[in-house]
Amino acid sequence: MPQLLSSFRQNMPNEQNKRNSYLSCAKFHAIRCDMPRNEAKRGYGMALGELIWTGRAWPAAEIVGRTGDDFSFKTSGKGRPLELVGPAAWWRNFSEIDLDDPDAVIGFVRRHGDPFGTLSPTTxxxxxxxxxxxxxxxxxASGWTRNxxxxxxxxxxxxxxQALVASPIFRDGVDYVPHVDGGSDQLSLRIVAKSLAAFMxxxxxxxLQSYVDMAxxxxxxxxxxxxxRGTQFCSASCRAASSTSSKKGRRNNGIR
Ligand SMILES: [Zn+2]
Structure with a gap:
């Protein structure tokens, strides 16, 4: 874990964090490894690799009941297999779900899956x-402007x-799997999420680390x-679907 944290810090574009990461590398070096000090200062040369989650969305999921604040749901069918590579920004959609709204809850399961991976046709x-x-x-989400x-x-x-990295959903929810890229022969640690919750x-x-803007x-x-700047759609298919529906709308209104 210290390697991971220092890796996170190393990638932060902030001078203080850079210094901290060198210090922690140097400390780590003194305790554990026999790497020459100047190499230890450069880090271990092991980058964080891709984030990966393999699971299923459940388009046939349905709410079956409510106990207190919680909805129970079931599904039929085989689900839609998903292999997500790299972070997905729709974690922000989950942060905005109205958990009292059964349509919002089941809509997420249908579109993206069950956050804890319990759901199956038999469970x-x-x-x-x-x-x-x-x-x-x-x-x-408080790390972005709200527009x-x-x-x-x-x-x-x-x-x-720091608060996010301390969360058990992250700490206990991912495995780090060494991966050697076939092309470049570079070693990295892939982050394999054990659940959709950990993936999000x-x-x-x-x-947050990469300071990306969102829309x-x-x-x-x-x-x-x-x-x-100015991109309105998450994907080419959403852009195409939107242009088809606006053309249809114009035709329905007698406009070509
Ligand atoms: Zn879209």
């Missing part, structure tokens, strides 16, 4: 632990990163990383 799941995830993600039209700009208030919290951490897709309503 029901519930939303009893969703609030704990939403609280962490709301804290993460829903146009760019939501990264601000990264002090302390948010780790996505938030990586987005809300004007077609599907998912948050996405705004790579070019």
């Amino acid at each position: 029901q799941a519930d939303s009893s632990q969703w609030l704990a995830v939403a609280v962490v993600l709301k804290l993460a 829903r039209v146009g760019p939501s700009v990264a601000t990264r208030p002090h302390g948010v990163m 919290v780790t996505s938030a951490i990586l987005h 809300l897709c004007q077609h599907c309503g998912d948050w996405f990383v705004e790579r070019r």
Whole structure:
């Protein structure tokens, strides 16, 4: 874990953090390794690799009941297999879900999956632990300006990163798997999320670290990383779907 934290710090574009990471490398060097001091100062040469989650969305999921504040849900079918590589900005959608709204809860399961991976055609799941995830993600979302039209700009208030990295959903929710890239022969540590909840919290951490700006897709309503100012859609398919529906709307109104 110290290697990981120092790796996080090394990537922060802040001089103080750079100094801290050198110091912690040097400390680490003195205790554990026989790497020459100048090499230890450069770090271990092991980058954090891709964040990965493999799971399923459940388009056929349905709410079956409510106990107190929590909804139970079931599903049929095989679900839609997903392999997500790299952080996804729709963790912010989860931070905004109204947990009292059954349509919002089941809508998330249908579109992205069950955060804790319990749901299957033979096992029901519930939303009893969703609030704990939403609280962490709301804290993460405080690192961006709140506008829903146009760019939501990264601000990264002090302390948010530390709180997120301390969260058990992140700490206990990911495995670090050594990976050698076939092309470059470089070693990295892939971050393999054990649940969708851990994938979302780790996505938030990586987005916070990289200071990316975000925007809300004007077609599907998912948050996405705004790579070019003024981008309105999260994907080419949302752009195409939006242009098809606006053409249809114009035709229905007698406009060509
Ligand atoms: Zn979209």
